[in-house]
Amino acid sequence: MEVKINREIRNYTESMFFGLSMRQFIFSILAIGVAVGLYFLLKPYMGTETVSWVCILGAAPFAALGFITYHGMTAEQFIWAWLKSELLEPRQIRFEANNIYYEALKDTLTKEENK
Template identity: 85%
Template sequence: MEVKINREIRNYTESMFFGLSMRQFVFSVLAILVAVGLYFLLKPHFGTETVSWMCILGAAPFAALGFITYHGMTAEQFLWAWLRSELLEPKELRFEASNLYYEALKDKLEGGKS
């Protein structure tokens, strides 16, 4: 019998339903609900092929949110961090060059020129 263990223990996620974590399962169900809702909402107005593409495009962001991680953050943690850094608390970082060698020898260089 072999038990699989992740090399990095922090990457462990417990499987709840169909091999998915609870978070992935919830977002998958949400994606399915969005796709079904879009189908019934748009079916009277468009053809089958167009409606199927709209369902895919409408459900894809919700499905992706359950699986995306970036630098160890979930999608909503990343979106909140981006929102804070870009809109709520933006900082302007300025670079001011300094030449330590010139500063150390400034008096001698200016004294020799005069």
């Protein structure tokens, strides 16, 4: 009997449905729902081939959200981090040096200069 263990324990994901994690399964169902909704919404107005491409393009972002990870962050964590860094946080970063040794000895140095 052999038990397979991931080399990196933090990368472990439990398979819930059809070999997918719960997160992947939910986003897959959401992508299918979007594709079916777009199909029935656009079928009276467009041809079958055009509607099929629109369904694929409409469902792709939702399907990708379930599977994409970047630097250990899920897609929504990455999107939130990007929004914070690009829109919510100030762009100009100022660096002001702080010499703690000078601050500690400032009184002594000014007394010596006044002599």
